[in-house]
Amino acid sequence: MKELKIFGIVVVFTLALYWGVEPFAHGQMHKHVEGHGLVYDGSADIEEASKEKKEAKKAFWADVKKIAALKGDATAGEASYMMCAGCHMDGAANMGGVTPPSLDHAGAIYDKNFLIALIKDPAMATNVDHKYPNGTMAHPMGSVSAMVSAPQDIANVVAYLQAKKAGEVTPKEAFTEACGRCHANRYGKLTQLGEVPKTKSNIKTGQDIDALKYAQKVATEQAALADYLGTLPPDLSIIIRARSEHFLHTFIENPQSQLAGTAMPRTGLNHEGMEKVFAYLEETGDPSKPLREETGPKVLLFFFIFTALAFLWKKAMWKGHH
Numbered sequence: 001m002k003e004l005k006i007f008g009i010v011v012v013f014t015l016a017l018y019w020g021v022e023p024f025a026h027g028q029m030h031k032h033v034e035g036h037g038l039v040y041d042g043s044a045d046i047e048e049a050s051k052e053k054k055e056a057k058k059a060f061w062a063d064v065k066k067i068a069a070l071k072g073d074a075t076a077g078e079a080s081y082m083m084c085a086g087c088h089m090d091g092a093a094n095m096g097g098v099t100p101p102s103l104d105h106a107g108a109i110y111d112k113n114f115l116i117a118l119i120k121d122p123a124m125a126t127n128v129d130h131k132y133p134n135g136t137m138a139h140p141m142g143s144v145s146a147m148v149s150a151p152q153d154i155a156n157v158v159a160y161l162q163a164k165k166a167g168e169v170t171p172k173e174a175f176t177e178a179c180g181r182c183h184a185n186r187y188g189k190l191t192q193l194g195e196v197p198k199t200k201s202n203i204k205t206g207q208d209i210d211a212l213k214y215a216q217k218v219a220t221e222q223a224a225l226a227d228y229l230g231t232l233p234p235d236l237s238i239i240i241r242a243r244s245e246h247f248l249h250t251f252i253e254n255p256q257s258q259l260a261g262t263a264m265p266r267t268g269l270n271h272e273g274m275e276k277v278f279a280y281l282e283e284t285g286d287p288s289k290p291l292r293e294e295t296g297p298k299v300l301l302f303f304f305i306f307t308a309l310a311f312l313w314k315k316a317m318w319k320g321h322h
């Protein structure tokens with residue numbers, strides 16, 4: 001009876017710590033940020049905006065909504081897409097501090113409303129307009145708003161991106177296109193310039209000249225990025241272990257909500273894009289997870305059968321001893 005009481009007290013205290021104290025302390029240390037279900041309608045931006053900017057943001061996102069209601073013509077969009085391809089081409093060079101990413105799967109991984117907003121005004125869409133007090137043309141993609149500006153044109157380009165079928169997007173492609181121009185992933189053998197090429201040391205000198213040349217290119221790209229963003233974005237190889245899933249989700253959806261003033265732009269991922277990026281982060285940061293998940297049920301099944309057998313064995317042994 002006494003043991004039961006002690007046990008009861010231990011249980012009550014443990015549960016109080018687990019459900020009461022720990023979440024409370026956690027909530028005090030980290031601001032709780034609600035996600036917006038990957039809906040990009042500007043409501044968070046308008047809420048956070050200073051008084052002077054509120055009206056401009058409201059008008060901007062209201063325009064986005066109007067354009068989203070237009071029916072886009074993918075065929076007509078292909079012609080306007082040539083404007084995009086001028087910057088977003090294979091082997092594109094760094095411009096203004098960052099290299100334009102491949103748009104192969106843009107229609108699959110980014111939200112439609114976000115894409116519309118991005119073409120209208122990249123700095124507003126990605127919620128980094130605070131970096132451009134004199135207007136957002138200075139953003140490295142800013143001049144797009146002078147190239148593709150009519151609402152119908154914007155709707156057409158987005159329809160073209162969504163119709164473009166480049167095959168199903170892999171986790172690695174999603175990461176490379178959405179994050180890879182800024183973040184390296186060492187365990188995935190990715191730098192900001194893409195996959196690390198295989199090179200060989202010279203037998204006589206022991207030096208791998210091609211690897212050194214590549215390292216120099218990466219260092220130059222990183223220096224440009226650090227100038228553009230104020231800091232070099234961290235390697236994301238094991239971020240999945242350092243941060244909770246909730247933090248990562250809400251941060252990627254709207255970096256400003258977690259880290260006001262951060263230089264990381266909103267990436268505008270939709271559900272598929274987010275899922276694929278997470279899959280890649282798991283692949284590099286927690287490669288033993290699939291094995292764990294596969295082994296877990298087997299171990300449980302083993303214990304279950306073992307317990308049943310032990311019980312039967314005990315019954316058999318005690319039979320006739322009572």
Ligand code: HEC
Pocket residue numbers: 098178179180181182183229231232233234236239243248251252259261262263264265267269277
């Ligand atoms: C244009 C560049 C850029 C892109 C694209 C970008 N990021 Fe970032 N990211 C940054 C910068 C800069 C920081 C550092 C933020 C700071 O310290 O203010 C950062 C920080 C982070 C952090 C660390 C947050 C923390 O402090 O724990 C995570 C996680 C992250 N990014 C994830 C992503 C993911 C996932 C993607 C792709 C979906 C992505 N980023 C795309 C620039 C970028």
Ligand code: HEC
Pocket residue numbers: 080081083084085086087088095098099100101103106110118119140141142143144147148157177178181265266267268
């Ligand atoms: C003047 C060159 C230029 C033009 C024209 C341009 N872009 Fe970009 N784009 C960029 C650069 C540079 C970035 C990277 C910006 C950054 O990371 O801060 C970018 C980023 C993007 C991204 C990634 C955004 C994200 O959330 O990660 C998408 C999608 C995109 N552009 C689509 C387009 C489309 C569609 C068009 C044509 C309507 C277009 N771009 C035209 C230079 C350009």
